Amino acid sequence: MNAQAPALTRNGLDLAQLDQTINLLSNQPSLAQFEFRASNQWINGGENRSQIRGFYGVGAEDQSRSADFVYTNGEPPVLLGHNEGANPVEYLLHALAGCVTTTTVLHATARGITIRKLSTRLSGTINLEGFLNLDPQATVGYESIRIEMAIEADCSDQELDELLAFAKDHSPVCNTVCRPVPVMLERV
Amino acid sequence: MNAQAPALTRNGLDLAQLDQTINLLSNQPSLAQFEFRASNQWINGGENRSQIRGFYGVGAEDQSRSADFVYTNGEPPVLLGHNEGANPVEYLLHALAGCVTTTTVLHATARGITIRKLSTRLSGTINLEGFLNLDPQATVGYESIRIEMAIEADCSDQELDELLAFAKDHSPVCNTVCRPVPVMLERV
Numbered sequence: 272m273n274a275q276a277p278a279l280t281r282n283g284l285d286l287a288q289l290d291q292t293i294n295l296l297s298n299q300p301s302l303a304q305f306e307f308r309a310s311n312q313w314i315n316g317g318e319n320r321s322q323i324r325g326f327y328g329v330g331a332e333d334q335s336r337s338a339d340f341v342y343t344n345g346e347p348p349v350l351l352g353h354n355e356g357a358n359p360v361e362y363l364l365h366a367l368a369g370c371v372t373t374t375t376v377l378h379a380t381a382r383g384i385t386i387r388k389l390s391t392r393l394s395g396t397i398n399l400e401g402f403l404n405l406d407p408q409a410t411v412g413y414e415s416i417r418i419e420m421a422i423e424a425d426c427s428d429q430e431l432d433e434l435l436a437f438a439k440d441h442s443p444v445c446n447t448v449c450r451p452v453p454v455m456l457e458r459v
Numbered sequence: 460m461n462a463q464a465p466a467l468t469r470n471g472l473d474l475a476q477l478d479q480t481i482n483l484l485s486n487q488p489s490l491a492q493f494e495f496r497a498s499n500q501w502i503n504g505g506e507n508r509s510q511i512r513g514f515y516g517v518g519a520e521d522q523s524r525s526a527d528f529v530y531t532n533g534e535p536p537v538l539l540g541h542n543e544g545a546n547p548v549e550y551l552l553h554a555l556a557g558c559v560t561t562t563t564v565l566h567a568t569a570r571g572i573t574i575r576k577l578s579t580r581l582s583g584t585i586n587l588e589g590f591l592n593l594d595p596q597a598t599v600g601y602e603s604i605r606i607e608m609a610i611e612a613d614c615s616d617q618e619l620d621e622l623l624a625f626a627k628d629h630s631p632v633c634n635t636v637c638r639p640v641p642v643m644l645e646r647v
Contacts, residue, residue: 283504293593296591300593304586311581313577313578315471317472319556321556323549326535329537335536349523351472354523356528360558360631364497366554368509373507389500389507391498392498394494399516401634403481403629405491412635414640415640416640418643419646420644438644441589446600455606456606459607
């Protein structure tokens with residue numbers, strides 16, 4: 272016999288903690304203000320490396336990480352690199368895939384839906400004439416991005432379609448891409 | 460005496476290859492059309508993992524990578540995870556840092572500017588009331604992102620400021636964030 276009941280989870284999320292978090296941020300909206308950060312060093316050519324660790328949220332500096340996350344950007348040979356890592360526009364797809372997935376899982380959990388499987392395939396088109404300044408009319412950056420999601424869950428197809436539309440509307444990375452977000456670049 | 464002269468490089472980029480690439484894409488603009496891809500599997504809770512390898516560009520499927528790049532998204536405990544990796548909004552900052560850096564380095568190289576050092580610090584603010592659907596008026600995703608760049612190069616401050624403004628306008632990830640880019644999410 273256990274003295275303590277095991278934590279009740281759905282889709283790998285602790286239901287009591289989810290409930291507490293939502294109640295806390297509902298009652299004290301200022302706690303929902305987060306600041307995320309990264310620092311990056313250029314190595315050579317198309318290679319550079321980021322360190323990610325601290326952030327501010329729920330009213331305090333986070334202290335949960337004992338080491339930096341380190342990720343390396345590179346470029347393939349056709350873009351003058353040596354495949355030192357995925358390139359930045361590919362990392363953006365990774366961020367988008369992860370955010371839409373986590374947003375889907377979180378809101379499914381809140382709705383009482385159990386997900387059995389979830390995977391995505393993303394593709395995005397870019398005309399590099401913009402990047403290389405070969406055509407001033409060319410769009411710079413992704414023209415559009417397509418996400419195909421395969422998902423199996425204990426709900427109807429209609430509930431799944433509604434969940435996916437909701438997740439798209441509430442995914443932070445998806446909305447950073449869909450909406451115009453101001454970026455300030457300053458020399459220090 | 461070397462039979463072959465070493466490749467002439469600036470900022471780690473091969474100048475002859477840079478010239479060839481720009482001439483090739485100038486003469487055949489259709490070669491500048493790229494498609495980048497990622498596939499992602501949900502693991503559990505806020506953990507999911509991407510594989511990145513193939514892409515289409517310069518008129519062909521790229522064959523240069525012998526293995527997938529694999530990156531793991533996670534969430535910190537205050538966002539119901541176990542720090543399995545940086546979270547998606549942090550990966551987006553990594554992508555943005557890398558893209559602005561590589562765009563700066565590439566266009567500096569084309570202008571004949573040698574960079575000695577380049578590093579960036581990024582911070583972005585997000586109100587999670589949007590993500591959690593606690594306030595329908597709250598912005599979903601980054602409200603704004605700030606990039607501080609420390610750069611040393613063999614040119615004047617005025618040339619540096621012009622280079623940075625140009626890099627911001629020509630960075631694919633920066634423009635994917637700054638401009639509204641359509642994202643299509645479909646269930647398959």
